[in-house]
Amino acid sequence: MSAQIKIFDTTLRDGEQSPGCSMNLNEKIEMAKQLEKLKVDIIEAGFAIASPGDFESVRTIAETVHDVTVASLARAVKGDIDAAWEAVRVANKPRIHVFLATSPIHMQYKLQMTPDEVIARTAEMVKYAKHYCDDIEFSAEDATRSEKFFLSKVIETTIANGATTVNIPDTVGYATPDEMYNLMVHLRQTVKGIDNVDISTHNHNDLGLAVANSLAAIRGGATQIECTVNGIGERAGNAALEEIVMALKTRKDCYNADTKIDSTQIYRTSKLLTSVIGVRPAPTKPIVGRNAFAHESGVHQHGVLANKATYEIMTPEDIGIPSNAMVLGKHSGRHAFVERLKYLGIELPQEKTNEVFNKFKELADRKKIVSDRDIEALVGRNSITIDEKYKLKYFAVNSASEIGATATILLEWEGGSRKFAAIGDGMVEAAFSSIDDITGIYPELQSYEIQGVTGGIDAQGEVAVRLRVDDITVIGTGVSLDVIEASIRAYINGINKLIYEMEKRGIE
Secondary structure, X not given: OOEEOEEEEOOOOOHHHOOOOOOOHHHHHHHHHHHHHHOOOEEEEEOHHHOHHHHHHHHHHHHHOOOOEEEEEEEOOHHHHHHHHHHHOOOOOEEEEEEEEOOHHHHHHHHXXXXXXXXXXXXXXXXXXXXXXXXXXXXXXOHHHOOHHHHHHHHHHXXXXXXXXXXXXXXXXXXXXHHHHHHHHHHHHHOOOHHHOEEEEEEEOOOOOHHHHHHHHHHOOOOEEEEEHHHOOOOOOEOEXXXXXXXXXXXXXXXXXXXXXXXXXXXXXXXXHHHHHOOOOOOOOOOOOOOOOOOOOHHHHHHHHHOHHHOOOOOHHHHOOOOXXXXXXXXOOXXXXXXXXXXXXXXXXXXXXXXXXXXXXXXXXXXXXXXXXXXXXXXXXXXXXXXXXXXXXXXXXXXXXXXXXXXXXXXXEOOEEEEEEEEEOOHHHHHHHHHHHHHOOOOEEEEEEEEEOOOOOOOOEEEXXXXXXXXXXXXXXXXXXXXXXXXXXXXXXXXXXXXXXXHHOOOO
């Protein structure tokens, strides 16, 4: 019988801490719903004490999802634990996740605590959390650089005081797979009561070993893995959920372990995250990268045409990449479109379905064949809702090599509409300047990325912009056959998100 590995997803906590990957409340809720569809076991929704916004997002996610455990991170401090409980107490399955460092360097320089004080604090705070909640996880921060027998003593203390999951993080991405395996075996052999709890690991990718260390931990007896979608996270990121899941699924002969993850939701989850944070996986990223199932070499192409198993150890369908079995075009009706959404695993409220269908018909009038990836791009743009203060009504751009570019933009807003023209070195700059003058918001454009949704000269362009005002950073996205229109829509989307965040903070 294969071991059942729990997947603890920390995309919304550790993942969001990576630069440029912040999300607003609506985006976090949509990600949480998709993680529930993916069938992760635990969602770490945030760090409740960190800010009022974090508290609100943890609590809202706890109210929204039902078939998954919701956890909040807390330092080994009563105030943190109080906030964590207040945020997750409304969940069907709440968890408090307490952490305290155990390595010599962290105890001396960060905590300024002796080993005995760490033991005492651990016992006190785990016991304190337990009076709120049955499901308590304890993480020994920087565990892989901790003294082994001291770590065993800490873990044993947490179990004696009520911890139900003990987590062994490689906080700085320093460990090797052999070391991780041996550490798991050591804890199994030396910690009293460890067979009665889940043993977990949380690996960072500073040396590119996060997934390898997670798999080694499973071989050593770990029953929970902490990871993120697309491997996002601080510094070089975390262990990638999709790589761990598919490694276990593809190599059951080696690991004799499985998860309850619905792998056909992996692609959809990855794409949703990309549309939210505007950070795309590298083309060669395993499982979800653009080239993961591409074959350019003639030898490879010949083999795959003869038998896919020659060069594919898994199929695109395994992770939910659509096969385009049905062709949709301008004559396709609403019923066929809705059935296609169901096939793609996309669920939208009726109002949103109608909105996306109208966008589909507009696209089908301009493009002969609408692919599944085109549909997913339309849905990605329309699935996460905020109050849109400004909507694009009309645009006109002109450019010449010697005289630069001009752009005229007409935006609708609550009080009516407003048009403005501006010049720039290029059409995108001119259009963005026009929008700035209309809205009175002049954000810093931190990044601008464009990518084709599909191949071909009629491919939609997908644009992501990162905008910043003071300490507020947002990602705006837009999709269109016209890359200038996609750029304008992305910028307006970003402006609307900035307004949303500014209003939440009471900034005028």
